[in-house]
Amino acid sequence: MLDAIRTRVLGGERIDRAQAAWLFEHGTDEQLIELAQSVRGRYHPPSRATWLKMAIINYTNVCVARCDYCAFYRFPGEPDTYLLSTEQVCDKIDALKSHGGTLVGFNGGFHPDLGVEHYTALFQAVRARYPDVEFYEMTVAEFMFVAKRQSLPYDEAAAMFAACGTRWITGGGAEVLDDAFRLRHSPGKYKVEDFYDAQRALLAAGIGSTATMVIGFDETLDERMNHLERLRDFQDSVDGRLPSFLCWTYKPYNTELAGEEVPLTEYLRWLAICRIYLDNIEHIRTSVLTRNEDAMIGLVYGADDFDLPTEDEVTQKAGATISHEFELILESARKLGFDPQMRQPLRPC
Ligand code: SF4
Secondary structure (H helix, E strand, C coil): CHHHHHHHHHHHCCCCCHHHHHHHHHHHHHHHHHHHHHCCCEEECCCEEEEEEEEEECCCCCCCCCCCCCCCEEECCCCCCCEEHHHHHHHHHHHHHHCCEEECCCCCCCCCCHHHHHHHHHHHHHHHHHHCCCEEECEHHHHHHHHHHCCCCCCHHHHHHHHCCEEEEEECCCCCCHHHHHHHHHHCCCCCCHHHHHHHHHHHHHEEEEEEECCCCHHHHHHHHHHHHHHHHHHHCCCCCEEEEEECCCCCCCCCCCCCCCHHHHHHHHHHHHHHHHHCCCCCCCCHHHHHHHHHHHHCCCCCEEEEEEEEEHHHHCCCCCCCCHHHHHHHHHHCCCEEECCCCCCCC
16 A cells, blocks of 8 residues: 555655545654655745744634534623624734734634624724734634524625625634534534535635644544545635645643543644645645644644744633744754744735
8 A cells, every 4th residue: 555655646646535544544654754745845845834923813702603622612691701892802913913923813703693794894994904914804614604694695795705805714613524523513513515615605705715624532534534535625626725724633621522632643643644635735734823842843744834823712721822932933943954934924816
């Protein structure tokens, strides 16, 4: 099996899901690194790595979805719920800018009282006030909820956001895109087909999007492969318009699901499989948010890009720690032979 896989990858061809699963289970780390670096090399020089500083602004923790892996949400009416005002959001953007940050990712819950107009007003206000900052205005999962709440078809809702200037609604809230997984842990969120219908509508409206994945719940390898296979097919079908894929690891603390954290070695090996299998995605991103400076080893396993996060309540509630010792993280990348360069936020394809 290994010879067939090597021949394909080093020859610039695709491997299938059975080969990817075999490689994850049986390949050595050295073999995974060689093949991941080969695919990485189709897009990026070997020592090149890029980064930017960003804040994830959690504008509300109110959510009706009740995912059992989430330590962040509060059901409506609970005592410690919040919804940030525009001024409170701007205070957080100012804090990001004081760190030299250039990107904000908004991420909240499925708030039953917030419609399209609430979001477009907030985003228009912050875009006007901070023209030098890029905004990932919500995740596909939040977009789906907002559209459904108003009984809007996805193409209509996407057109409303686009008309108000939205540039990005990113592929967050994906976790493991497998319907059996979703039924076990997040039955109120969406079905996989629905997720891709929404993402397709966003791209058709001229809004940029990205791909994400979270591992380390109780998902099977088959469920993980379903996620990758569907994503690669989708990316083919939209002519490669998703510029990046970010994989991070579940933090199990304070959640109903609980469990244990995925070991670093497993995360790195999975990153390599993602780089090798997702040969139609240019940027594979490693997660400082959940692995801190260990995420730099992800560059060896095929990643080429990363965020330096300044805040995110969702992962911190579940046990992540955010460090502002950015130079230490960059130095870790240099020690591994990379030349990490700050980049500007991408513009949608
Ligand atoms: S993961 Fe997102 S959708 Fe699920 S409960 Fe948490 S905030 Fe809500």
